[in-house]
């Protein structure tokens with residue numbers, strides 16, 4: 421088991437349950453969960469971590485499907501420490517552990533427009549950067565000025581978005597590096613208009629998504645067909661007849677069939693099996709190979 425170094429101040433939790441830290445509420449524990457008290461603590465931790473111990477970050481756990489066997493190594497959780505949001509003119513600087521909602525609300529309070537889409541995406545800034553989260557025609561990279569990362573050796577660096585190959589629900593960090601913050605560049609706007617846009621987004625989501633059930637948002641990425649046309653993943657899943665398909669307590673939502681929901685007692689295994697059934701049925705009936713948006717991590 422990983423020994424806590426005396427110079428590290430944050431909390432180590434052994435055999436840490438993680439299912440409750442995800443929005444879909446499945447999955448096994450982490451060997452160790454580390455929660456740094458601040459950025460310097462995270463840097464010291466990474467510097468001292470033996471090279472053979474793997475680690476990942478968990479943000480708000482809204483895009484993670486943790487397998488039932490849990491995570492070998494360390495899960496780093498930074499939402500209690502690196503969650504500051506500061507507004508400076510047209511720019512907002514946020515810690516990777518802050519929620520996107522906090523950024524959107526700070527922007528609204530300062531009449532800055534461009535971050536409204538983040539209000540309905542239930543993740544952290546770090547998760548939004550990693551996934552290039554987006555909605556309603558906007559992506560995180562669109563409002564990004566620069567990011568702060570910590571390398572595997574614990575060094576702090578500032579990078580421009582160009583260095584990270586942002587694409588649809590995708591970005592690339594140097595091996596072993598983590599996002600610790602970002603600076604967003606917004607435009608002056610009208611506070612009432614921004615407020616109304618955020619209300620509209622939240623209303624649309626409540627109407628079209630099963631927000632009263634544990635889920636991870638869009639399960640599959642939207643599809644590019646062979647003829648170059650784009651299709652929403654929910655249309656493909658629906659056309660293949662998978663709406664409402666169920667394995668144990670894992671179900672393809674009836675309300676929005678690119679959402680997989682946990683009806684109560686689903687295991688990660690149920691989610692995995694359901695995913696494979698849907699992928700197979702879509703391939704067989706429509707000839708389309710779905711790509712997963714939700715990140716499957718950990719051991720069976």
Ligand SMILES: Cc1cc2nc3c(=O)[nH]c(=O)nc-3n(C[C@H](O)[C@H](O)[C@H](O)COP(=O)(O)OP(=O)(O)OC[C@H]3O[C@@H](n4cnc5c(N)ncnc54)[C@H](O)[C@@H]3O)c2cc1C
Pocket residue numbers: 443476477478479480481482483484516540541542543544545546547548549550551552553554555597598599600629631635636637638715
């Ligand atoms: C109801 C619902 C609606 C959703 N709607 C949308 C939507 O409209 N658009 C959209 O894009 N997504 C949507 N999602 C998915 C999800 O909210 C986003 O992908 C979100 O950005 C994930 O952030 P997170 O903090 O929860 O990341 P997590 O799920 O905790 O992690 C996701 C990935 O990011 C990595 N990661 C997290 N933090 C860091 C960091 N600091 N440094 C390096 N890597 C990190 C993790 O290791 C993991 O690989 C939705 C989810 C739900 C439950």
